[in-house]
Amino acid sequence: xxxxxxxxxxxxxxxxxxxxxxxxxxxxxxxxxxxxxxxxxxxxxxxxxxxxxxxxxxxxxxxxxxxxxxxxxxxxxxxxxxxxxxxxxxxxxxxxxxxxxxxxxxxxxxxxxxxxxxxxxxxxxxxxxxxxxxxxxxxxxxxxxxxxxxxxxxxxxxxxxxxxxxxxxxxxxxxxxxxxxxxxxxxxxxxxxxxxxxxxxxxxxxxxxxxxxxxxxxxxxxxxxxxxxxxxxxxxxxxxxxxxxxxxxxxxxxxxxxxxxxxxxxxxxxxxxxxxxxxxxxxxxxxx
Amino acid sequence: xxxxxxxxxxxxxxxxxxxxxxxxxxxxxxxxxxxxxxxxxxxxxxxxxxxxxxxxxxxxxxxxxxxxxxxxxxxxxxxxxxxxxxxxxxxxxxxxxxxxxxxxxxxxxxxxxxxxxxxxxxxxxxxxxxxxxxxxxxxxxxxxxxxxxxxxxxxxxxxxxxxxxxxxxxxxxxxxxxxxxxxxxxxxxxxxxxxxxxxxxxxxxxxxxxxxxxxxxxxxxxxxxxxxxxxxxxxxxxxxxxxxxxxxxxxxxxxxxxxxxxxxxxxxxxxxxxxxxxxxxxxxxxxxxxxxxxxxxxxxxxxxxxxxxxxxxxxxxxxxxxxxxxxxxxxxxx
Amino acid sequence: xxxxxxxxxxxxxxxxxxxxxxxxxxxxxxxxxxxxxxxxxxxxxxxxxxxxxxxxxxxxxxxxxxxxxxxxxxxxxxxxxxxxxxxxxxxxxxxxxxxxxxxxxxxxxxxxxxxxxxxxxxxxxxxxxxxxxxxxxxxxxxxxxxxxxxxxxxxxxxxxxxxxxxxxxxxxxxxxxxxxxxxxxxxxxxxxxxxxxxxxxxxxxxxxxxxxxxxxxxxxxxxxxxxxxxxxxxxxxxxxxxxxxxxxxxxxxxxxxxxxxxxxxxxxxxxxxxxxxxxxxxxxxxxxxxx
Numbered sequence: 018x019x020x021x022x023x024x025x026x027x028x029x030x031x032x033x034x035x036x037x038x039x040x041x042x043x044x045x046x047x048x049x050x051x052x053x054x055x056x057x058x059x060x061x062x063x064x065x066x067x068x069x070x071x072x073x074x075x076x077x078x079x080x081x082x083x084x085x086x087x088x089x090x091x092x093x094x095x096x097x098x099x100x101x102x103x104x105x106x107x108x109x110x111x112x113x114x115x116x117x118x119x120x121x122x123x124x125x126x127x128x129x130x131x132x133x134x135x136x137x138x139x140x141x142x143x144x145x146x147x148x149x150x151x152x153x154x155x156x157x158x159x160x161x162x163x164x165x166x167x168x169x170x171x172x173x174x175x176x177x178x179x180x181x182x183x184x185x186x187x188x189x190x191x192x193x194x195x196x197x198x199x200x201x202x203x204x205x206x207x208x209x210x211x212x213x214x215x216x217x218x219x220x221x222x223x224x225x226x227x228x229x230x231x232x233x234x235x236x237x238x239x240x241x242x243x244x245x246x247x248x249x250x251x252x253x254x255x256x257x258x259x260x261x262x263x264x265x266x267x268x269x270x271x272x273x274x275x276x277x278x279x280x281x282x283x284x285x286x287x288x289x290x291x292x293x294x295x296x297x298x299x300x301x302x303x304x305x
Numbered sequence: 306x307x308x309x310x311x312x313x314x315x316x317x318x319x320x321x322x323x324x325x326x327x328x329x330x331x332x333x334x335x336x337x338x339x340x341x342x343x344x345x346x347x348x349x350x351x352x353x354x355x356x357x358x359x360x361x362x363x364x365x366x367x368x369x370x371x372x373x374x375x376x377x378x379x380x381x382x383x384x385x386x387x388x389x390x391x392x393x394x395x396x397x398x399x400x401x402x403x404x405x406x407x408x409x410x411x412x413x414x415x416x417x418x419x420x421x422x423x424x425x426x427x428x429x430x431x432x433x434x435x436x437x438x439x440x441x442x443x444x445x446x447x448x449x450x451x452x453x454x455x456x457x458x459x460x461x462x463x464x465x466x467x468x469x470x471x472x473x474x475x476x477x478x479x480x481x482x483x484x485x486x487x488x489x490x491x492x493x494x495x496x497x498x499x500x501x502x503x504x505x506x507x508x509x510x511x512x513x514x515x516x517x518x519x520x521x522x523x524x525x526x527x528x529x530x531x532x533x534x535x536x537x538x539x540x541x542x543x544x545x546x547x548x549x550x551x552x553x554x555x556x557x558x559x560x561x562x563x564x565x566x567x568x569x570x571x572x573x574x575x576x577x578x579x580x581x582x583x584x585x586x587x588x589x590x591x592x593x594x595x596x597x598x599x600x601x602x603x604x605x606x607x608x609x610x611x612x613x614x615x616x617x618x619x620x621x622x623x624x625x626x627x628x629x630x631x632x633x634x635x636x637x638x639x
Numbered sequence: 640x641x642x643x644x645x646x647x648x649x650x651x652x653x654x655x656x657x658x659x660x661x662x663x664x665x666x667x668x669x670x671x672x673x674x675x676x677x678x679x680x681x682x683x684x685x686x687x688x689x690x691x692x693x694x695x696x697x698x699x700x701x702x703x704x705x706x707x708x709x710x711x712x713x714x715x716x717x718x719x720x721x722x723x724x725x726x727x728x729x730x731x732x733x734x735x736x737x738x739x740x741x742x743x744x745x746x747x748x749x750x751x752x753x754x755x756x757x758x759x760x761x762x763x764x765x766x767x768x769x770x771x772x773x774x775x776x777x778x779x780x781x782x783x784x785x786x787x788x789x790x791x792x793x794x795x796x797x798x799x800x801x802x803x804x805x806x807x808x809x810x811x812x813x814x815x816x817x818x819x820x821x822x823x824x825x826x827x828x829x830x831x832x833x834x835x836x837x838x839x840x841x842x843x844x845x846x847x848x849x850x851x852x853x854x855x856x857x858x859x860x861x862x863x864x865x866x867x868x869x870x871x872x873x874x875x876x877x878x879x880x881x882x883x884x885x886x887x888x889x890x891x892x893x894x895x896x897x898x899x900x901x902x903x904x905x906x907x908x909x910x911x912x913x914x915x916x917x918x919x920x921x922x923x924x925x926x927x928x929x930x
């Protein structure tokens with residue numbers, strides 16, 4: 018019991034320690050406020066205008082107007098979730114690559130803390146920045162583009178959101194383990210996981226538009242089901258039925274399973290790939 | 306008896322991965338695998354300040370990485386604080402720390418104090434304890450005035466002091482120092498050496514494994530020294546004993562005009578080993594000979610003069626650790 | 640001049656090595672294609688979503704095809720924007736934060752501006768490859784229709800060249816900014832192209848934007864670049880269904896592009912010198928800001 022408490026105390030301190038540079042960094046280099054909040058809105062606005070631009074003058078058709086409102090709402094919600102996905106990819110998964118380049122990784126690996134505590138610290142530390150970006154995107158998106166949402170089950174919405182986040186970050190930890198072994202290959206893999214994931218997970222449109230089979234296959238990425246469930250709960254209109262993958266309750270259950278699975282896999286892959294990296298001497302080799 | 310550090314037949318081979326489409330080989334491109342460590346046997350006692358001397362590429366850093374659990378050996382056995390580095394790294398990590406010369410770890414955005422504090426948290430040290438210890442060490446190492454300075458604004462030497470503080474703040478049982486005084490001025494280097502020495506000698510259960518290029522540093526600080534070259538330990542003894550062994554040989558130093566060939570010296574009977582250094586400023590060559598037979602001096606001088614070169618100076622010296630090194634490795638420690 | 644050429648060649652070589660030598664050539668080729676094609680597919684699916692919003696009525700096929708061609712071809716040229724901008728402004732941050740070589744490069748006797756442009760050249764080369772693949776994919780698998788008169792090839796190439804120069808100049812302006820800002824490469828990488836995505840009529844006609852948005856778009860030279868290249872490549876009947884509210888005279892647009900490219904070029908030199916001066920004054924040339 019004492020050993021467990023000691024380990025818990027160690028890992029909590031490690032998590033706090035690693036989150037500290039992120040928190041302080043945001044205060045000392047406030048330029049992120051512009052780069053991480055205002056600029057991303059522009060990209061989302063471009064996608065919104067695609068829909069708006071080709072369907073001007075739909076006022077006479079309320080059903081079409083309702084669908085247009087929903088599609089724009091999908092873009093806004095997708096844009097909100099992008100904040101977290103990019104944080105997972107670049108501020109957690111590939112962070113170990115930067116740490117290796119800076120010479121910190123060796124010191125981290127030598128320390129007795131859990132690797133997941135280290136990664137969790139990065140996630141927690143960056144959460145304020147990511148959260149700010151997400152909230153600004155959501156609020157600005159709703160007010161600027163006049164999206165009409167219907168919040169029917171707030172608890173379920175929160176549950177879906179948080180479970181999706183946990184599953185996403187678990188996946189990020191799993192990806193982070195690749196960086197113990199790889200160098201630039203993993204960095205490019207992260208780069209490759211932007212547009213293709215935006216596509217198959219339906220960040221800007223309902224994932225089912227790609228077909229049910231593809232959407233189900235893409236559900237291994239937590240954002241797919243998370244977005245689908247959130248959109249169902251925020252746009253519950255019957256006019257939109259038929260575009261969802263699964264009912265939101267089912268999607269929440271699957272997300273829970275994914276969350277546990279990814280956290281477990283993250284732990285296993287971090288341990289395994291660390292051994293591999295030690296065997297191949299890659300923990301300390303820079304500019305791979 | 307339990308050793309602080311123990312290795313048996315420790316070897317490490319780095320395999321070179323060839324590209325699928327082989328590129329044009331350029332001159333100097335390495336071929337084949339690299340045997341970084343070759344059946345290394347070492348025992349470091351608890352409470353010892355142990356030195357590891359060797360030229361660049363000898364395997365010192367590879368050995369330290371294995372002992373710090375950053376690298377797995379290809380074969381053999383290594384244990385730190387009684388735990389196998391391969392099978393049981395976690396308990397080792399609780400008891401060790403490492404400081405490298407020229408280290409650039411940390412975050413430029415944080416202050417000196419914040420950086421060290423952050424690393425202390427990875428070892429589970431309560432914040433207050435860590436902060437008190439950091440403050441104490443900052444005063445010892447002369448970094449107190451810079452405690453609130455951002456790391457990106459401090460000098461290389463100050464950064465190295467910060468790294469040293471990071472190494473000591475966790476109060477490890479075993480500390481690995483890989484050229485720790487690199488980049489430090491004479492005074493700062495002296496402070497560190499004294500601190501390290503006192504830390505080992507005045508506290509029970511502290512061990513230091515030190516690698517250095519500064520012979521004088523090793524001679525002064527270390528209880529025992531291992532000389533390593535091309536992945537093999539050539540000798541391991543106290544500095545005095547090593548010098549005594551070298552004292553059985555004579556050391557001669559010559560300063561001559563630049564020579565076209567130095568290979569003929571190896572063939573002279575009585576020459577155990579020699580090293581060559583060029584002095585570009587003076588346009589001369591400095592030769593150090595370790596001789597088992599002093600009569601070889603005349604043959605050496607004849608060989609120099611046969612090449613039309615002048616002898617500027619010749620002196621016989623008392624054996625130093627550098628001479629031991631030259632005798633074993635055939636070169637000086639660059 | 641020879642110093643500039645030498646620096647450009649060397650930097651281009653370095654950029655290419657860094658860009659490509661992390662994996663086997665065939666894998667690199669696949670990687671270079673997947674990202675832009677996936678980006679294009681997002682638009683394809685969004686286009687299919689139009690039919691969900693408003694099911695097509697009879698006779699709308701031509702209009703829908705025209706709109707799809709408009710979006711798809713716009714996106715192809717946007718590949719250059721994202722790659723060139725990112726490739727230019729991340730040079731300083733990469734050399735400063737990751738490789739920590741900036742101080743050695745900066746203090747060497749090379750024109751640093753040219754060095755940055757050279758480093759970006761590899762990204763432009765990869766973007767060209769990706770753009771061609773995406774266009775061919777669209778033509779053969781997605782029914783995208785293009786039509787380019789032989790007589791218009793010179794103006795097309797001239798516009799392409801000017802557009803790339805303009806992009807590089809804009810990228811250097813951003814690089815000047817990165818001299819004095821923290822490591823926010825991905826925020827910039829996403830945000831700045833996003834601005835062009837919105838205001839340059841890449842995916843929708845400029846006329847869709849509110850008046851002030853159109854005003855912003857008309858100041859940005861890339862707006863004319865997209866418009867000109869699209870007008871040269873797309874079938875003439877496209878413009879029966881899509882109206883951009885921009886000038887339709889190709890030579891006039893090309894002249895506008897030339898003038899604005901020159902203006903951005905001089906602006907980039909000014910901003911670059913300013914950013915460099917401020918960074919030197921504050922000792923930030925080789926600062927590290929990662930956290």
